Amino acid sequence: QKDGEDAASSSDTASDPASSLFNHWGHDLGPESRRVALKKFRYYGYNGYLSDRISLTRPIPDLRPDGCRNISYSSDLPQLSDIFIFVNEALSVLLRSVHTVIQRTPPHLLKEVILVDDHSSSLELKEHLQSFVDETNTQHGPGFIKLVRHDKQEGLIRSRVSGWRAASAPVVALFDAHVEFNTGWAEPILGRIKEDRTRVVSPSFDNIKYDTFEIEEYPLSAQGFDWELWCRYLNPPKSWWTLRNHTAPIRSPALIGCFVVDRKYFEEIGLLDEGMEIYGGENVELGIRVWQCGGSVEVLPCSRIAHIERAHKPYTKNLTAHVRRNALRVAEVWMDSYKSHVYMAWNVPLQNSGIDIGDVSERKALRSRLKCQPFSWFLSQIYPELRSYSDTVAYGVLKNSLRNDLCLDQGPDTDNVPIMYLCHGMTPQNVYFTSSQQLHLGVLSPTIDDDDNKCLVDVNSRPRLLECSYAATKHMKLTWTFAQGGAIQNMESQRCLELVESRQSEFTFQLAIQDCTGQKWTITNILTVLPQ
The missing domain is CATH 3.90.550.10 (Spore Coat Polysaccharide Biosynthesis Protein SpsA; Chain A)
Structure with missing residues (x-):
């Protein structure tokens, strides 16, 4: 047989x-x-x-x-x-x-x-x-x-x-x-x-x-x-x-x-x-x-x-x-201090990861x-x-206190519009906040020959994901202030990333950039003091 x-x-x-x-x-x-x-x-x-x-x-x-x-x-x-x-x-x-x-x-x-x-x-x-x-x-x-x-x-x-x-x-x-x-x-x-x-x-x-x-x-x-x-x-x-x-x-x-x-x-x-x-x-x-x-x-x-x-x-x-x-x-x-990059890429906490790697x-x-x-x-x-990501100050999934079961997600690859989606913690929901106050979403671009990372940008009061290098060259609004348990506010427009109720959305909420109402966001892992 x-x-x-x-x-x-x-x-x-x-x-x-x-x-x-x-x-x-x-x-x-x-x-x-x-x-x-x-x-x-x-x-x-x-x-x-x-x-x-x-x-x-x-x-x-x-x-x-x-x-x-x-x-x-x-x-x-x-x-x-x-x-x-x-x-x-x-x-x-x-x-x-x-x-x-x-x-x-x-x-x-x-x-x-x-x-x-x-x-x-x-x-x-x-x-x-x-x-x-x-x-x-x-x-x-x-x-x-x-x-x-x-x-x-x-x-x-x-x-x-x-x-x-x-x-x-x-x-x-x-x-x-x-x-x-x-x-x-x-x-x-x-x-x-x-x-x-x-x-x-x-x-x-x-x-x-x-x-x-x-x-x-x-x-x-x-x-x-x-x-x-x-x-x-x-x-x-x-x-x-x-x-x-x-x-x-x-x-x-x-x-x-x-x-x-x-x-x-x-x-x-x-x-x-x-x-x-x-x-x-x-x-x-x-x-x-x-x-x-x-x-x-x-x-x-x-x-x-x-x-x-x-x-x-x-x-x-x-x-x-x-x-x-x-x-x-x-x-x-x-990997010395660069070990943080591997933990970030896998979306695992640097301390107390819960993963037994053996002796x-x-x-x-x-x-x-x-x-x-x-x-x-x-x-x-x-x-x-x-590529080096030593400028990352926080990483993980990003949640809004209005709906703790939803996470910021890059959404379908084709349209560059971030969404809120049920939390699963896989690559499309990986968020990286940098010392230069950019908010990256999705896969960590491995090498300089690969497409650049996607950055959250305020485009005419709409949240968009664009290649960070492109957005920076075009002087777009891609820097944000963020404190754990606080608002995510664009430094140029002064508007905030927030959830608004929507009948069109599968989860009754969708993302908007609007005048700040005090909504609170949290990210899983903080590596160092967040820039303000």
């Missing part, structure tokens, strides 16, 4: 993703095949039905920049242990990852492949994977593929460390088990690590579309993060563009997830933070730590890997809570032992594109 046909029922409660699977694929499938395909899709977050029907060693387009093919590498590059982490992966997807790394890595460079099964429940993986391992080891020599099985689920972070423990080659490559390796991926990375063992290197990623399994070329990027510590692709730094050489390594503030590192250096620098839970933030933490403690992180255009971006992540119900907890651990250990004393001792740089150094030297 195939995985996804037996186990999919447990995921049936998820919001039905059928429409997204069949948008570009499967129009000619009969009803029974559609049912099976959909169950597998719900279970894996990608098209397991199609994966089972395409070659494990299919050719994929060589997407390396011109010039990569002409570079020659040292004949004595270090050997590699390739580590794949998985839980309930589709067998065909896992095997394609393994087949393509064997097929597209020179045999003298690939010492071993390590498969870490983080306590999968799938019958397919239990029955068929061992026979594949035995078969391959008969062909390549005993121990060429090692299978490490966990007897309880440890999560991606601790699974990577257990893969590292099983490895014996001088260099380890830690990958997801839903990738396909491109021609010549290994030599550029091993060459860079041979030159300097303190480099942590990522390949450049392309996308395997989750529905059609077509390869989509991604632009060359660095890898960074926002203040919630979600990783994201970044435009390469100006210094890279000025080289006019698309084969040159790209300096990168952090890692998206898959990376290659000298095995012993990885231990010296502190592996991954095993106090983190499940998934999320570990790649950002590693990037920050490597840079602050004397190493470097880079992305190589000449090394390309295609990776499936799932339509949904099936392996944990409450991923956001894990990422938030992990992010707060990183903030406490590595971080070992990680703080590691930082001290390695004599690492402060986070301000990392921001100025490595990630100057990340």
Whole structure:
């Protein structure tokens, strides 16, 4: 019985993703095949039905920049242990990852492949994977593929460390088990690590579309993060563009997830933070730590890997809570006074957050032992594109005493009109009041390349949300006085942000800017004395 046909029922409660699977694929499938395909899709977050029907060693387009093919590498590059982490992966997807790394890595460079099964429940993986391992080891020599099985689920972070423990080659490559390796991926990375063992290197990623399994070329990027510590692709730094050489390594503030590192250096620098839970933030933490403690992180255009971006992540119900907890651990250990930015982005109180991040004393001792740089150094030297919010004096949700169940909300993205809405404390209700007396609403803009933050502006006595830089350039009315439990008053117009009764509004009140009547507003978290 195939995985996804037996186990999919447990995921049936998820919001039905059928429409997204069949948008570009499967129009000619009969009803029974559609049912099976959909169950597998719900279970894996990608098209397991199609994966089972395409070659494990299919050719994929060589997407390396011109010039990569002409570079020659040292004949004595270090050997590699390739580590794949998985839980309930589709067998065909896992095997394609393994087949393509064997097929597209020179045999003298690939010492071993390590498969870490983080306590999968799938019958397919239990029955068929061992026979594949035995078969391959008969062909390549005993121990060429090692299978490490966990007897309880440890999560991606601790699974990577257990893969590292099983490895014996001088260099380890830690990958997801839903990738396909491109021609010549290994030599550029091993060459860079041979030159300097303190480099942590990522390949450049392309996308395997989750529905059609077509390869989509991604632009060359660095890898960074926002203040919630979600990783994201970044435009390469100006210094890279000025080289006019698309084969040159790209300096990168952090890692998206898959990376290659000298095995012993990885231990010296502190592996991954095993106090983190499940998934999320570990790649950002590693990037920050490597840079602050004397190493470097880079992305190589000449090394390309295609990776499936799932339509949904099936392996944990409450991923956001894990990422938030992990992010707060990183903030406490590595970010000094900038830790407030992570708390602000997650809309969590800086003191008594109510979130147990576990014991971080070992990680703080590691930082001290390695004599690492402060986070301000990392921001100025490595990630100057990340916006700083040190001028924030208060943050959280903003409530009016007339209706304590309603919060200021950015409303629909399209019309730039703030509204009052039932409080949920998610991003659209995040308010930031600054020392320059601007009131920002919504997401904290991560980098200078992203759209600016939205500021509350008095436009002809109507509340509007406009990009702060635009409103400032146009000399609009965007500064406010605000005291906790007092009015929000525009400094230029002297009018106040208030609630007025309205039959049109879903909640009988709507926002207005009018002559002040003494309405009282409160914000959740105050960092310092509010400017008056």
